Amino acid sequence: MKFMDVHRGMTGITAEQFRAAHAADAAIEGEEGVHFEHAWADPESGTVYCLSEAPSRDAVQRVHERTGHPADEIHSVPLSA
Amino acid sequence: MKFMDVHRGMTGITAEQFRAAHAADAAIEGEEGVHFEHAWADPESGTVYCLSEAPSRDAVQRVHERTGHPADEIHSVPLSA
Numbered sequence: 001m002k003f004m005d006v007h008r009g010m011t012g013i014t015a016e017q018f019r020a021a022h023a024a025d026a027a028i029e030g031e032e033g034v035h036f037e038h039a040w041a042d043p044e045s046g047t048v049y050c051l052s053e054a055p056s057r058d059a060v061q062r063v064h065e066r067t068g069h070p071a072d073e074i075h076s077v078p079l080s081a
Numbered sequence: 082m083k084f085m086d087v088h089r090g091m092t093g094i095t096a097e098q099f100r101a102a103h104a105a106d107a108a109i110e111g112e113e114g115v116h117f118e119h120a121w122a123d124p125e126s127g128t129v130y131c132l133s134e135a136p137s138r139d140a141v142q143r144v145h146e147r148t149g150h151p152a153d154e155i156h157s158v159p160l161s162a
Contacts, residue, residue, distance in 0.1 A: 002121065004121055004123070004128075004130055013160070015160050018160045018162060019162055022162040038161065038162070039161065039162045040083065040085055040132070040158035040160065040161045041158060041159075041160035041161070042085070042156040042157055042158050042159070042160075043159070043160065044156075044157065045156055047085075047156050049085055049130065049158070051121070075123040075125075075126055075128050076123055076125065077121035077122060077123050077130070078122075078123070078124070079094070079096050079099045079121065079122035079123075079124065080119065080120065080121045080122070081099060081100055081103040081119070081120045
């Protein structure tokens with residue numbers, strides 16, 4: 001299943017911090033059966049979006065919690081175009 | 082520039098409605114210099130995400146307004162991974 005998760009409050013996140021956070025998730029995602037396909041960040045509003053393929057919402061959150069940045073929202077997105 | 086926009090209140094959107102809305106945007110996007118690269122929908126919460134390449138936030142909104150579904154949030158996402 002595909003999921004889109006949203007992190008807020010990341011105002012001012014730098015390209016380096018963003019890549020490090022994504023790399024930390026990628027390093028352990030396999031242990032939870034998750035694959036983060038893409039991530040996008042808006043440093044101005046502090047919003048980060050992550051698109052993943054995962055077995056469940058909980059699995060997505062476990063990865064983000066283990067790497068220290070739990071998501072504020074996680075939506076299953078069964079429709080895509 | 083890349084943008085992520087969010088539509089809320091689309092609870093129960095069907096695959097057909099979602100594809101029709103995306104196709105309506107795609108049909109006129111060139112007139113505003115916008116290209117919608119991907120869109121994802123969560124019918125349960127009624128949330129739709131659209132990723133675009135566009136000259137400005139206003140250009141993204143003009144396309145969505147002309148096709149009858151203005152976005153609730155539009156974020157520039159200069160960082161991606």
